[in-house]
Amino acid sequence: MPKIIFINADGATREVVASTGQSVMEAALAAGVSGIVAECNGAAACATCHCYFDSNAGCTGEIGEHENEMLGFTASERTADSRLSCQVRVVAEMEGMTIRVPSVQ
Ligand code: FES
Incomplete structure (x- = not known):
């Protein structure tokens, strides 16, 4: 049950205790983190x-081919992160990790 810290574009932070195995999106929505829309409900x-x-965190797994394609359609700038x-x-390795939420989706 790692604690993940979400940081919104306005600087507001939200600590979320997430369950291992769920997606980060599911954890964020369940905790009411604002700024994540998830229109397709996790279908990429x-x-x-x-x-x-943090692209150096080493615990987020590889970007799949389809995810990589979809990242070309983000409303906010795509970066290495x-x-x-x-x-x-x-x-579990995400304990204390910070994740930034973009200003627009
Ligand atoms: S919820 Fe992640 S791509 Fe739609």
Whole structure:
């Protein structure tokens, strides 16, 4: 049950205790984190769950081919830290990790 810290574009922070195995998107929505829309409910078909993860964290898994394509449709700038949060599974190693939520989805 790692604690993940979400940081919104306005600087507001929210600590979320997430369950391992669920997606980061599911954990965020369940906790009421604002700024994540998730229109397709985790099907990797909308890119409205875009978040910025620490690309050096080493615990977010690889970007799949389809996710990589969908990251071309994010409303906010894609960076090296960009991921679709529905495609990233919560793992224990995420304890204390910060995830930034973009200003628009
Ligand atoms: S919820 Fe639609 S791509 Fe993640």
